[in-house]
Amino acid sequence: MSLGTDNEHPRQIYLAQPRGFCAGVVRAIEIVERALEKYGPPVYVRHEIVHNKYVVESLKNKGAIFVEDLSEVPPMAVTVFSAHGVARSVEEEAAERGLPVLNATCPLVTKVHNQGKRYMSKGRTVILIGHAGHPEVEGTMGQVPGPVLLVQNVEDVKALTLQADTPVAYITQTTLSVDDTKDIIAALQAKFTDIQGPDIRDICYATQNRQTAVRDLSKLVDVILVVGAANSSNSNRLREIGTEAGVASYLIADGSELNPDWLKGARAVGITAGASAPEVLVDDVIEALRRIGPVTVSVLPGREENIEFRLPAELAAG
Numbered sequence: 001m002s003l004g005t006d007n008e009h010p011r012q013i014y015l016a017q018p019r020g021f022c023a024g025v026v027r028a029i030e031i032v033e034r035a036l037e038k039y040g041p042p043v044y045v046r047h048e049i050v051h052n053k054y055v056v057e058s059l060k061n062k063g064a065i066f067v068e069d070l071s072e073v074p075p076m077a078v079t080v081f082s083a084h085g086v087a088r089s090v091e092e093e094a095a096e097r098g099l100p101v102l103n104a105t106c107p108l109v110t111k112v113h114n115q116g117k118r119y120m121s122k123g124r125t126v127i128l129i130g131h132a133g134h135p136e137v138e139g140t141m142g143q144v145p146g147p148v149l150l151v152q153n154v155e156d157v158k159a160l161t162l163q164a165d166t167p168v169a170y171i172t173q174t175t176l177s178v179d180d181t182k183d184i185i186a187a188l189q190a191k192f193t194d195i196q197g198p199d200i201r202d203i204c205y206a207t208q209n210r211q212t213a214v215r216d217l218s219k220l221v222d223v224i225l226v227v228g229a230a231n232s233s234n235s236n237r238l239r240e241i242g243t244e245a246g247v248a249s250y251l252i253a254d255g256s257e258l259n260p261d262w263l264k265g266a267r268a269v270g271i272t273a274g275a276s277a278p279e280v281l282v283d284d285v286i287e288a289l290r291r292i293g294p295v296t297v298s299v300l301p302g303r304e305e306n307i308e309f310r311l312p313a314e315l316a317a318g
């Protein structure tokens with residue numbers, strides 16, 4: 001079997017830039033770590049703090065306990081809400097129980113909540129573009145004080161039964177594909193005569209930058225490996241974008257999931273990572289590639305990111 005490499009012709013690996021952790025994920029993990037330091041373990045975290053098993057396991061080892069429902073949190077235990085955000089009903093339940101809460105909702109997700117609330121207060125029907133069942137979508141739908149219609153694709157827009165002149169407004173999940181959102185927004189604008197939306201799409205800077213980087217990567221490589229969890233929305237979009245660009249693309253959690261068959265005849269392999277995947281897992285995939293055959297690794301030039309989000313006041317240093 002030819003794997004497309006030998007000692008004289010090592011396989012070329014290109015790393016997309018940027019890739020991996022975004023500012024919202026860095027902040028969320030730091031909130032749990034600092035809470036553990038300040039209050040001591042255990043600290044309860046509602047839902048996976050970010051969608052990555054490695055991150056979750058590392059925090060478990062430091063004393064975090066992950067739960068899906070607040071009823072699993074004992075009285076007065078320090079509780080962290082995940083980066084994806086929560087519905088108002090969850091905030092209210094925590095307040096009723098007097099739980100000390102640290103909110104790790106990404107500020108860019110909170111921004112979408114606020115947009116939705118603003119549109120609703122102006123009497124508009126709010127339409128959320130997003131994926132059913134994703135915790136961010138559940139949180140956003142539960143933050144806007146009124147019914148929110150969810151559309152996942154252009155077909156869902158066609159199926160909406162609202163009158164064409166109903167005042168509507170759209171908001172979007174932060175981690176969708178820019179292209180998908182564009183088509184859905186165009187369908188909404190064609191259907192409704194009185195429609196508003198945010199000036200800049202809600203797809204967050206990290207999602208946009210990682211999507212642009214994977215498009216650039218796709219021009220150079222035969223195979224794309226996206227390091228990320230199966231339940232990570234932004235990682236799934238990266239894999240889809242690679243596939244849409246005509247490059248065989250695979251989502252893998254770490255090096256153990258690398259299938260040598262994917263590399264048959266592949267001279268150049270691109271690697272990127274979703275916003276919740278730590279760099280150590282990218283290194284693990286590179287090592288797995290190295291075990292299959294010699295490699296040369298280069299990092300593509302890309303957009304620099306220097307965004308940082310402030311920690312909650314009670315955890316800020318100093």
Ligand code: SF4
Pocket residue numbers: 022023024025083106107108109174175204205206207234275
């Ligand atoms: S992907 Fe974007 S919205 Fe999600 S946590 Fe990161 S910065 Fe925030």
